[in-house]
Amino acid sequence: MDSIDEAIIRCVVRNARATYSEIGREAGLSASAAKRRLDRLVKSGAIRGFTALVDPQSLAWHTEAYVEVYCTGNPTPADLLTALEDIPEVVEACTVSGAADALLYMLAKDIPHLEQAIQRVRATKPIDRTESTIVLSRLLNRPRLH
Incomplete structure (x- = not known):
């Protein structure tokens, strides 16, 4: 896991509905590169799922x-x-x-x-x-x- 992965994780923890474009902007990647990295994080188990925090x-x-x-x-x-x-x-x-x-x-x-x-x-x-x-x-x- 590198600093780009950490930036992606911080972004989706803050907003699980962030677009690939938003994730890429925070991680310094294009939207398509952000999607590939996010998919890899999910596949590896580093990200186990996405959720909504409900009041x-x-x-x-x-x-x-x-x-x-x-x-x-x-x-x-x-x-x-x-x-x-x-x-x-x-x-x-x-x-x-x-x-x-x-x-x-x-x-x-x-x-x-x-x-x-x-x-x-x-x-x-x-x-x-x-x-x-x-x-x-x-x-x-x-x-x-x-």
Whole structure:
């Protein structure tokens, strides 16, 4: 990865809908060269996908929570992914160090909806229990490089 690839990545992280012309302008390339480089970054896996950052308020899902997940046995990350991927309220999930096996970021329209979603999380194997922290206010929310 060189400085041109890094410029391309910065551009699409800032605006996933940037045109090849815009990407090229930021990276010092023609639009066609920018397309080739971007395609190569996607093919290599350096860029895993393109996304939209959606304001949860616009979905009317106003309730946010971080949920620690504790499992029985020693599940693999793939086991946890399989257990969680069909629960749409789970927006992000990651394995973590410490006592918990995983940490989830969840969105729901209200507390009853969140409670139902957490119950669905708890009902999946290999999950044993959860501990939840509800977000009261969001102080900072920056886009991340993935």
